[in-house]
Amino acid sequence: MKISEIVDALDATLLFGDDKLDKDITRCGAADLMSDILAAVSEDGLLLTGLTTIQVIRTAMVAGVGAVVFVRKKKPPQEVIDMAKAQGLPLITSPYSMFVSCGRLHACNLTGLDGRR
Amino acid sequence: MSKFKKSFHIKGRDFIRAGEAAINIQNLLKSMDFDPRLIRRIAICGYESEMNVVMHGGDGTLSLEVDADKLILEIKDDGPGIEDIDLAMQAGYSTANDNHREMGFGAGMGLPNMKKNSDQIHIESRKSRGTIVQMVFFLPVGGKTD
Numbered sequence: 048m049k050i051s052e053i054v055d056a057l058d059a060t061l062l063f064g065d066d067k068l069d070k071d072i073t074r075c076g077a078a079d080l081m082s083d084i085l086a087a088v089s090e091d092g093l094l095l096t097g098l099t100t101i102q103v104i105r106t107a108m109v110a111g112v113g114a115v116v117f118v119r120k121k122k123p124p125q126e127v128i129d130m131a132k133a134q135g136l137p138l139i140t141s142p143y144s145m146f147v148s149c150g151r152l153h154a155c156n157l158t159g160l161d162g163r164r
Numbered sequence: 165m166s167k168f169k170k171s172f173h174i175k176g177r178d179f180i181r182a183g184e185a186a187i188n189i190q191n192l193l194k195s196m197d198f199d200p201r202l203i204r205r206i207a208i209c210g211y212e213s214e215m216n217v218v219m220h221g222g223d224g225t226l227s228l229e230v231d232a233d234k235l236i237l238e239i240k241d242d243g244p245g246i247e248d249i250d251l252a253m254q255a256g257y258s259t260a261n262d263n264h265r266e267m268g269f270g271a272g273m274g275l276p277n278m279k280k281n282s283d284q285i286h287i288e289s290r291k292s293r294g295t296i297v298q299m300v301f302f303l304p305v306g307g308k309t310d
Contacts, residue, residue: 078268079268080265080268080269080271080273081267081268081269082212082268082269082271082273082274082277083271083273085208085211085212085273085277086273086276086277086280090204096268098267098268100179100267100268101180101183102179102182102183102215102267102268102269103268105182105183105184105186105187105211106183106211106268108187108190109183109186109187109190109204109207109208109210109211110204110208111200111204
């Protein structure tokens with residue numbers, strides 16, 4: 048699923064990543080505990096989270112996450128967006144809850160980080 | 165390959181900079197063309213251990229040693245020490261507080277994640293005397309892979 052399609056499926060706003068709209072994402076994980084993302088194989092996956100701290104970006108960098116979706120209309124502070132820009136990490140903000148955001152993406156055939164549906 | 169060692173300072177309770185040392189090590193390994201999967205494992209171990217120091221400890225150091233047949237990641241701090249190492253190795257056991265959890269950490273997954281991603285782990289800790297965790301990552305026979 049392309050990042051542009053993820054943005055559409057979530058009626059979302061792209062905060063950063065205009066040049067990455069064609070990037071393909073196949074797996075998805077949702078967590079507010081960063082260790083859960085670090086414990087899974089998150090390489091090139093999508094991370095949905097309700098956290099907007101700088102540690103989300105560092106976790107994404109360490110785990111090799113492909114893009115981050117902030118749920119519940121959350122928008123991270125500018126320094127968090129700047130760090131993602133420096134890393135070329137696309138950021139998306141979804142107006143839906145974690146549950147609904149995940150459900151919409153699952154309906155679009157995204158799998159979990161372990162490849163299961 | 166000749167032996168090489170690089171260390172990065174970690175400041176306890178500094179949640180803004182927490183993770184910088186691990187990212188520096190990740191970038192260093194990328195510049196040395198190691199296997200991306202190996203870099204990911206080392207970066208995860210470095211990041212989890214750095215968060216442990218920032219959350220619980222005083223100051224610390226994260227070091228990477230590159231040897232012909234292995235990489236050694238060592239984290240050393242002058243924090244409160246781990247009272248019961250066996251308990252700390254259990255997934256879900258945590259002494260973190262609500263502030264740590266608001267940052268997305270303190271789930272009791274740090275040491276288990278470090279064990280899972282390293283080939284060997286050795287922990288030395290004494291109450292009020294700090295902690296040293298050494299993690300070893302063996303390179304494939306013939307040295308590093310590209």
